[in-house]
Amino acid sequence: MHMSLPEKFPDPLTRKSPITRLRNIILLTAATFFILTLFIAIKIYFPPFPPPKERSWEVDPELFRFARPIDSPSGWEPGVPFEWGYRPPTPFPGPSIRDVGGKKLVDTRVYNGTQWYSVGRPPGREDDCWDYASRFDPYIKPDSRVMERISNSGSHPDHTRAFIVRLSTGQPWGREFAIHARSVVLEAGLAKYDVIFLLHSDKSPSETRKWMKERVPREFHNITQSFSTNDIKKFLNGTAPFKNIMENNHLAIQMFVTKNKKYDFVYSIESDVRLIGRWDHFLQDVDEEYKSHRERQDPDQDMPETPDLVTFAALKRPSYNWMWLDDKCIAGFGGREGLRTCLGPMWGWSRRLIEKMNEYNAKGVNCYYEYFAPTVAYKENLTTFFYQHPLYCPRTSPSGRHFLEPEEVGKNDPRTVQYQKVATGCTYFFVNPHSQPFWEQFSKSRKHQSACWPWALVHPIKGQFFN
Secondary structure, three states: OOOOOOOOOOOHHHOOOHHHHHHHHHHHHHHHHHHHHHHHHHHHHOOOOOOOOOOOEEEOOOOOOOEEEOOOOOOOOOOOOHHHOOOOOOOEEOOOEEEEOOEEEEOOOOOOOOOOEEOOOOOOOOOEEEOHHHHHHHHHOOOHHHHHHHHOOOOOOOOOEEEEEEEEOOOOOOHHHHHHHHHHHHHHHHOOEEEEEEEEOOOOHHHHHHHHHHHOOHHHHHHEEEEOHHHHHHHHOOOOOOOOOOOOOHHHHHHHHHHOOOOOEEEEEEOOOEEEOOHHHHHHHHHHHHHHHHHOOOOOOOOOOOOOEEEOOOOEOOOOOOOOOOHHHHHHOOOOOOOOEOOOOEEEEEHHHHHHHHHHHHOOOOOOHHHHHHHHHHHOOOOEEEOOOOOEEOOOOOOEOOOOOHHHOOOOOOOOOOOOOOOEEOOEOOOOOOHHHHHHHHHHHHHOOOOOEOOEEEEOOOOOOOO
16 A cells, blocks of 8 residues: 655645745734834833832831831820730821822822812821721731720720711621721721611511621621611601601611710711721811811800711702702791701711701601701701811812802801812712722722822712722
């Protein structure tokens, strides 16, 4: 049987012509040149990140697993109980805002990200820089003693103030939310607040306990309290109309303060509020600023030591056709003239205000939450204090500017802080086209050791990843 040897070369007729081979060589050379040119352009257009911050570290002999930067402006802070293994977050030196042609640019130092501008009040702690690591590292894998401290932080006998985080059974309680929740408990605790997670659940008591056991991290079980829609109805006792928890969420705060006599002031925040910076410093800054206004009050004013309503957006008069207005409420308040409203992701409430709100409920008046408390405070000559905090936009003008004329401000309110102030929008608003990307970019700063973000109260932060 004859077998032919395999051919070593293809038939000359099947070989590519010299012209074809030359064309392929030219195309390959052109592609290589294009890729090289693109690489050089990227290197030129996008400058490299600044070198990482250099820090020298010293080890505390009693808490050897914790260290602090020697160049930290505060180091170990006085009054912080380090014996149970907690080191509060420490920023690194800024500044976080740069003046660029008269515009206040946030110096994130992330060169391929969105450019953010400070459009209202500059950060009170402008020399502080935060990245995700410096903000949240102490809460990612805390010491077991810290977890025990959170679990036992319930009702401190000397605390007369509470910090309430409002939740529903729709809260996923993911990793990022747990980190945020630990920061709230420990930092507000440093400012002498009891922190309570107030959970709305219409499940049965056994189903609610099961949900908490499955969803809520163990360290928060002792400081999570639940209530139902039926509890709210019993609290009202049929004296005032009730629509639902979303529209009348102030009632949960009223019920909590009414039942817990030890508290003369509480803050409440929604679950989608976040803070760049420390809660204890933020709350202390609010107190200090109100104190300065009280010291300069006019002779005809009677501002109490603690304000009755603290807002983080300026008051305004609701528009005539605002969808949340109710004819019965308008009548209950004696007409439209005294109506006041305010965005309410975070509020501070005094016992005096809560008791007045209870009185209005007893008279049959109960309204949408964003104008019920502000209107009661205005009608009763209580003190509403607007704390103007920084806002950041990807442009140089905010998406909201609310203010009252001087003659429209409450009799005992600080009179200068409400007028002609950038009050709401962008990173603190009722929708999240700016707040969400701002926080997402901040969260990614864990990858950039040189990132620098300013103090910011941010709302709303949505999505499964962050909650």
